[in-house]
Structure formats: structure tokens, C-alpha cells
Amino acid sequence: NDSIYDYIIVGAGLFGAVFTQQAVKAGKKCLIIDKRRQIGGNLYTENIDSINVHKYGAHIFHTSNREIWNYINQFADFNNFINSPLANYNGKLYNLPFNMNTFYQLWGTQTPLEAKAKIAEQCKKYDYITHPANLEEHALKMCGDDIYNTFIKGYTEKQWGRRATELPSFIIKRIPLRFVYNNNYFNDTYQGIPVGGYTPIIESMIKGAEVQINTDYFENKTYFDSLAPKMIFTGRIDEFFDFKFGKLEYRSLHFEHERLEINDFQGNAVVNYNEFDVPFTRIIEHKHFEFGTQPFTIVSKEFPNEYSKDSEPYYPVNDERNHTILGKYKELAKAYGNISFGGRLAQYAYFDMDDTIEAALEVARKEFKFIK
């Protein structure tokens, strides 16, 4: 055929970049396009006077998959940052995830035995819930009233814009109860922040491909379709199919970034605000991701809101209605053998970065039968 490229990759986020890296390595000619003014998708970090600002929200790399950890370490040095967010509720600070520190701060319990007894007492009245049908039932059965009402209900309902009784419980699986004094939010073997931010990783992954930013696939679909026999599509799957089965819902975020002329605002990278009435879910202080010593600081307040055409899609909404619609799009996608749909938007999945890399490498493996 007379195509100019072997692959066109729509979207220069993590999925697109990983696939591109593999394709270039396999000797393929690639064009990667993105409608934004910069590459990196929501991983994009901007270096502002030596602080790497996570412009689309905090990204902390963590995985237990050694292959994925080795893979990402080819593109950056990772520091030993450990995510230990705090929770602010009614002006009081607590440690997360739920561990012996949290229990001490909540109830004054000091030993694992005391904490377990307290939680058993809190959960007793929810024994009748044998098969939790939603996030609220799951959380109450697992941790009882105090933890649920202080840390979970308000945060969850403002983040998702839905009642906790309407949400699936897997959303919360990453905050289990822990009976040691350990504030490491994640349970994974490997964790860190790339020194210098995420944007250089994406840059180095797509080196060797042709890159066009400020380029909206949907404004010139027929043209882009003609450039390569195969496509990796990482945008919204509902938009790809012109919303023919209806729109999928996403939660969105907006950030208020602010520079402050003090060296430290909150003494920690992440502080959650767990009350429903506080309109933001967390404040990120970016310098702490890289142990910065600048005389000033940059903080970002994160406000959740419903996705509309003027905002960016962040989280898929995992409820019945959306899953039914998604199923129809997935079925339709099977007929497009020359297109791989990948990433948070095209797979409509609440992926972490390691999941995204794994999924992209899997597609590459099928295409090129090797991985490195």
C-alpha cells in the first residue's frame, strides 16, 4: 500500500507513548497526534521555576510488577518518594491510609489488639450485610461508622458526584485497614517519582516518531485514517463511534494552581479534605514530590466536577448504565481489526499508570512479538 506511516497513534498520553516506543523500536514508522498543546496527557508536568507541577493532578508511580518497574526506569531515575497523604477533617489532621496512627488519632487505641476490638465493635451493627451491594455497605461492613463518616462518605460523594450507595465498592479497594504504624498509602513493592517530572519520560518514549500537537483527530478523521493501515486510538471510545449508543459519563477535575512566596505551605505533598462541604478534595504541594528546597512553593487545589465538553475527562463512572453502553461500544470495536483501543478513555477503565503501561505493552507484544 502507499500509506506514509505504519501506525497512527491518536493521543500522546502514557498508553500512546508506550506503544509508540515499542513500535519505533520494532522499526515502524509512526505518527502520534494529540489535540492538546503539549504531550503527556494527564501525566504532563510543567517545570515552573524548577518545580515540576503535576498540571493534571498528582501522579505517583507505584507497581508490584517488576517488569513494568524495569521498563519505566529505562526512561527516568526514580526517587524514593513514598506517598503518605494526610486527611483534614473538621480542622483536625489524620494519617492515611487507615492504619494504627489513624486509629490512635480517632480513638486513642495504642495496640493492634485494642484497634481491632474497636473496629469489631464499630462493625457489629453491620453484620447483617452479608453481600455488600455498593460502596457504602462495603465500607460500613469493613470499617464501621467512624471511619466511614470521617474519611470516606464525604470524600467519595464529592469526588464522584454520586451517592456512595450508587457506587461500586472496588473504587475504594486501595484503602484497606492496616494494623501497623505505617503511613505508606500504597501496598506496592516499587514506588517513586521520576526525577525531573513525567514529561521527559513521554518525550523520550516518542522519540523517533513524528509528533503533531494541537491536532484534533476528529477534525480531519478521513485524512488521518488514510495515513496508516493501523491505528492506536486512545481517546474516548464513545466519541470515536460518534456517540451512536449514547454518551459515556466521566468525572472531571479542575485545578487552581497558586504560587506562594513561602518555602513550605503544608509540609506534605498531599493533604485530603474529607468533609463534603469543602469543595475541593485535596491540596497538592508539588515541591515535596522531589524534596524541593526552593524559597517559594506551588500548590494546587483539586476540585471534582461533572465532565462536560468544556472540561477534560478523567475518571470513568463505573455504574450500571455506563457499563451497558460501554459493552455495546466494545462489541462494535471488535469489527475494527486494524484499530487498537487503549488507555483510560478508550477502555473506559480506572487505570493506574502501571496498568496503562501493561495494557500498552500487551498490544505491542501482539503486534511485534517482542518486548523491551
Ligand code: UDP
Ligand atoms: N477515598 C476516600 N477517602 C480518602 C481517599 C480516598 O474515601 O481520603 C476513596 C474514595 O472513594 C476515592 C477512592 O478512595 O474515590 C480513590 O481515591 P484516591 O485518592 O486513592 O484515587 P485517585 O483519585 O488518586 O485515583
